[in-house]
Amino acid sequence: MQPAVSVTAVAKRYGSVRALDGATWTAGSGQVTAVLGPNGAGKTTLVECCEGLRRPDSGEVRVLGTDPWHASAAHRARVGVMLQDGGLPGSARPVRLLDHLARMYAAPASVAELTERLGIGGFAGTSVRRLSGGQRQRVALAAALVGRPEVAFLDEPSAGLDPHARLDVWDLVRSVADAGAAVVLTTHSFEEAERLADRVVIVAAGRTVAEGTVAEVAAGETLERRYFDLTRRSAA
Structure with missing residues (x-):
């Protein structure tokens, strides 16, 4: 193969x-x-x-x-890409950004599911530029995966990321590969x-x-x- x-x-x-x-x-x-x-x-x-x-x-x-x-x-x-610096627009809000990206794909992943699995809901109304480094990491990962690459x-x-968030990320990455x-x-x-x-x-x-x-x-x-x-x- x-x-x-x-x-x-x-x-x-x-x-x-x-x-x-x-x-x-x-x-x-x-x-x-x-x-x-x-x-x-x-x-x-x-x-x-x-x-x-x-x-x-x-x-x-x-x-x-x-x-x-x-x-x-x-x-x-x-192909999904998560860049080292995130590459996210600073004025965007996480969930709106993910909804926008999802509309670019024929069969996107569920934004609601990604948001829940990565704990994005707690800062959904905060602009990207005001997020912590770990929060931006989670949004960037969701953006890379929303198109089901x-x-x-x-x-x-x-x-x-803190230990709990790291485990959530590992579980999500593993599930993407398993799919x-x-x-x-x-x-x-x-x-x-x-x-x-x-x-x-x-x-x-x-x-x-x-x-x-x-x-x-x-x-x-x-x-x-x-x-x-x-x-x-x-x-x-």
């Missing part, structure tokens, strides 16, 4: 800085794939290439069989990767240094210990 997301030998430079250096990995439908790596490892650039926001200098990216840089509007409607790219979806979508999330949380991910990709210095299930990547150690071993070795 063709993977939902395929990244092959992708390289990207910003001037003299090599952000990606031949990264290669895949993500399957019905699975959560967690991308881990230290700051500056290339995670955000990698995901932005998959989202069609940046064009690789070389290599190949395919999302649902299509090059995302040249993707049509119909293809983009099948076949592939969802989520940049640190539980960052800044058949490919979920790709970046994270700095080993707990999140261990509890949520079907597959883990570790990126260091712009390269994929490990890929597989948590057990395969950990190789008999804790994921955290194995991660630091692999990333230190890559930096050496």
